[in-house]
Amino acid sequence: MEEQLAVLAATAADSVVSSLSTDAWARVKELVVGVWRRHRPGEEAAAESATDAALDVLRDSPSEEEECRLVEAWQERFRALLDAEPAARQALDALVDELAAERAEQAEQAERAEQGDDAPAQRIDMHAEAKDGGTVYQAGRDMHVKPA
Template sequence: MEDQLAVLATTAANTVVSSLTTDAWERVRERVVGVWRRHRPAEADEVESATDDAVDVLRGSPGENEESRLVAAWEERFRLLLDAEPAARRALTALVDELSAGQGESAPQRIDMKAEARDSGTVYQAGHTINVHRP
């Protein structure tokens, strides 16, 4: 594999795995699966399933080893795609650019919140702005 394609596969794997930890994971899945639907449609359902599995692992507060395994698996998946379909390079580059742009300051962040109300208490939680109007 050409060095530039290997770098692209590695960058895509890291970018996709880190993007799957955000609130925008469904859009990420849609875009990743879309690349396969255009270039390797027979594998699109498998990639969609792999994306959902990765999200499940990432939601479970994975250790560094689990996250590294996910990145390695996605890197291999992207390498195989690029080897089989060199035309996928443009789509994969666009995907990386789009996801990287979304990881800036305005990107959705993963927020885990837990609350428990007791003794007639009320809990308000929000990942951003909240307006509460009570009489």
Template sequence: MTTGHAEMLDRGIHMDDQMAALASTAASTVVSALTTDAWERARTLVRGLWERHRPAEADDAERDVADARALLLGAGHRDHTDRADARAGGETDPTAAWEERFRRLLDADPAAAAALTALVDELAGRRPGEEGANGTAATRTELRAEARDSAQVFMAGRDITNIRLS
């Protein structure tokens, strides 16, 4: 039997900061994708991750992706109370729910970190091995603008704010 993340914290054993950050990033990335055209790809990638690392839970993971999407789109979601992996307290925040689910996966199988990183990179449109500042994966953003006459152009990127072109 696998020890859960909450049980580990109760015993004073803390998840590695990198694994916790990966779980958080993966949850944000997956949930963000659920309201875009990439949602089906997110569902496929999540199912594939579970098929490789927790095959018995793959169907539940795929269903939970669809439930999170429905919740985000305002269509409601089905009742999870009959499921073994239901979250205590009726969790309704999809990002928090997926972060916890990814944490449990990483707790049970730390080798899943590489596959989870690949999932995040693919959904974020990154190429494998592409890194940015602070060891984070980088996304290439290209902005083009042209100012004529007395017009001004204001552009902002991820870590760049208020670049003024005149």
């Protein structure tokens, strides 16, 4: 296997296992199963079962040894996926990027909590459409609109 793909498989495995032990485990599972759904639909159920099993291990016996074993197992799964479907590279890159962003957001929230700011940061997705001369105002928090 190409060295870059081996590194990607290792990085993805480490990202998945470390993220499964956080509050974002449901999102991690969704992302992992999504990769298989797109690239190996016949193996989607196995990926979901493997994610559930890893989550159970991390909840029941969260030792460093178990985490290492899980990372190795996921690395092999990702290598096999990349061997079978080289196009999955982009999906794994996206998975790693998204999990890194999630961890950064959690670290930022923890830092704010340490500084006494108890209001957790939230991700807000807003969509709006103005028709017939209408006006749309959107804000993630406070907004003051002065009439025209």
